[in-house]
Amino acid sequence: MLSKEKLKELKTIAVKLRRHIIEMICIASSGHPGGSLSAADIVTVLYNYKLKINPKDPGWVDRDRFVMSKGHAAPVLYAALAEAGFFPVEYLKTLRKIGSSLQGHIDMLSLPGIEMSTGSLGQGLSAANGMALAGKMDKKNYRVYCLMGDGECQEGQVWEAAMTSSSKKLDNLTAIVDHNKYQIDGKVEDIKNIHPFIDKWKAFGWEVISCDGHDIGAIVKAFAEAEKSVGKPAVIIADTIKGKGVSFMEQNPLDFHGKAPTLDEQTKAICELCRIEELN
Amino acid sequence: MNEEKAVALRDVYGKTLVELGRENLNIVVLDADLSCSTKTAGFAKAFPERFINMGISEQDMISTAAGLATCGKVVFASTFAVFGSGRAWDQVRMSLAYTRLNVKIVVTHAGITTGEDGASHQANEDIAIMRVLPNMTVVVPSDGIETEKAIRAAADFYGPMYIRLGRAKTPTINTGEGYDFKIGKGVVVREGKDIAIFACGIMVKMALDAADALAQEGIKAKVINIHTIKPLDKQLIIDSAKECGGVVTAEEHSILGGLGGAVAETLVENCLVPMARVGVKDVFGESGLPDELLVKYGLTSNEIVKAAKAVIARKK
Numbered sequence: 001m002l003s004k005e006k007l008k009e010l011k012t013i014a015v016k017l018r019r020h021i022i023e024m025i026c027i028a029s030s031g032h033p034g035g036s037l038s039a040a041d042i043v044t045v046l047y048n049y050k051l052k053i054n055p056k057d058p059g060w061v062d063r064d065r066f067v068m069s070k071g072h073a074a075p076v077l078y079a080a081l082a083e084a085g086f087f088p089v090e091y092l093k094t095l096r097k098i099g100s101s102l103q104g105h106i107d108m109l110s111l112p113g114i115e116m117s118t119g120s121l122g123q124g125l126s127a128a129n130g131m132a133l134a135g136k137m138d139k140k141n142y143r144v145y146c147l148m149g150d151g152e153c154q155e156g157q158v159w160e161a162a163m164t165s166s167s168k169k170l171d172n173l174t175a176i177v178d179h180n181k182y183q184i185d186g187k188v189e190d191i192k193n194i195h196p197f198i199d200k201w202k203a204f205g206w207e208v209i210s211c212d213g214h215d216i217g218a219i220v221k222a223f224a225e226a227e228k229s230v231g232k233p234a235v236i237i238a239d240t241i242k243g244k245g246v247s248f249m250e251q252n253p254l255d256f257h258g259k260a261p262t263l264d265e266q267t268k269a270i271c272e273l274c275r276i277e278e279l280n
Numbered sequence: 281m282n283e284e285k286a287v288a289l290r291d292v293y294g295k296t297l298v299e300l301g302r303e304n305l306n307i308v309v310l311d312a313d314l315s316c317s318t319k320t321a322g323f324a325k326a327f328p329e330r331f332i333n334m335g336i337s338e339q340d341m342i343s344t345a346a347g348l349a350t351c352g353k354v355v356f357a358s359t360f361a362v363f364g365s366g367r368a369w370d371q372v373r374m375s376l377a378y379t380r381l382n383v384k385i386v387v388t389h390a391g392i393t394t395g396e397d398g399a400s401h402q403a404n405e406d407i408a409i410m411r412v413l414p415n416m417t418v419v420v421p422s423d424g425i426e427t428e429k430a431i432r433a434a435a436d437f438y439g440p441m442y443i444r445l446g447r448a449k450t451p452t453i454n455t456g457e458g459y460d461f462k463i464g465k466g467v468v469v470r471e472g473k474d475i476a477i478f479a480c481g482i483m484v485k486m487a488l489d490a491a492d493a494l495a496q497e498g499i500k501a502k503v504i505n506i507h508t509i510k511p512l513d514k515q516l517i518i519d520s521a522k523e524c525g526g527v528v529t530a531e532e533h534s535i536l537g538g539l540g541g542a543v544a545e546t547l548v549e550n551c552l553v554p555m556a557r558v559g560v561k562d563v564f565g566e567s568g569l570p571d572e573l574l575v576k577y578g579l580t581s582n583e584i585v586k587a588a589k590a591v592i593a594r595k596k
Contacts, residue, residue: 061352108350108379115350120374123343127375130347133332137308138351157371160340168332 014044015277018245020079026266028096034256036076038180038240045219047080055085058112065131069124070149071105086113122155132173151183165233166205174226175235180242182253213238286449287424290388294319296431310357318358318388342368345383346375355383361390361403376440377413384434390444391532393570402565408537410442411510417441418509422484425454429461466513472500475588476520476527483530489581526554526591535559554594556587
């Protein structure tokens, strides 16, 4: 279902997004690289394969909706929007600067193409439910996607929302959990264990699909499987690595949850990403 | 005036919602398992496909309302005032105020007259915590006529709004057809030059009663219904303070941060005059009959009379 050419194209875009993430956070001197990099492949597939959207008409009523509930991973969303043509790539340099539309956490009023403001964790799935409910009411065919963090699932509202999705039979909704296993203060399982995670979602009435969150083909397949669910919402638990693509971030995920790389680190990171691109 | 006619404002809300539901197919109503008390049950019965019972999860309700609003729905979300304001405050801040989305939070059981349920259910702080949010409009209707007009105005207004209703029956003070309700525009309900009494909600009636009592002693009180706490009708407040040289505020809410706080903020920067605030004095309530609680917590026309006289005594 995914041609070799398309696969190669998606892999190339994923590397581009990672480069943008490193560069924009380095220029900003603050931001969250770890959780942006872990979500890069998922967001790449969404914006370049899945989402029915039109950068020239961001308010198109029949568009698919994507809610980035983990609002601190704003850089990966901004990079994807820029690459998709919502605004010039050059503008990414203004991340977190005064007067910029690229707010530290996502602000839907400041940029076209953003469906919901986030940053206070745990609220995105509820908003996505609202969009899915509106879709059902209006008999629209659009799908709603919501990306959450695994640490974010410690928020009680996620589970309030999870009950809403299943009890209202929102099969036009696909949730994705970027399961990178770390939160600011440590390992998710040490701070407040979310496991058994798959069982939790099943118990809340969800179809659960697991996949390698860095295997583009597997992500594409997982989305297709999620769409087959009838009468039930589906969640993709994407197994990811915090800081994916940059070795020293992968090795020290806690150092790079919310810390910008230095100029030297940026150079090193970009070199590594170039090598990944050459291998594609 | 139609003092003899008392209605529960939540009944008026429920009835108006059904009418609006017929007129505007984009209206969607959410409730958090209190539809029989907030009176959204009527809408649920008339338009089940546009009613969503969110269960006992107010935070989820507010963020869901935001999602619906991004798709063009005019959303009314109802629960008790304590939950709609405090329980879901961050969701209101993040998903509604910051995003300026078209959701009307219409709460019932506000204030101490919630009565027998006790302090846990008596929202005396909600005006304060809602009015500090940028982009938020806060309305406190004083009777059934004003409630209907406020709900209709809310449906026509784009943006987040908090409308605060009580549980108990409330006397009617406004006249029906001729009454012109405008969001953000205070209403002079009685003219006078000796003291200005700013009131909202059920305290407007108390202020009128107080003005009657004061008149018997030769004191002419101007009574102003400040139904919209935000945006505040600053000009009317400043002009009335200048005209009367002293002011009293009266609200079924804490004296901290509500109408009294808003009026004080305005006057301290524009027209310093002696002032007193009638309201709940930074304490929690308790179980009891609404009328008993109003007396015990100092929310009576008599308290307004006392406050007015004390302010007049301070006038130079």
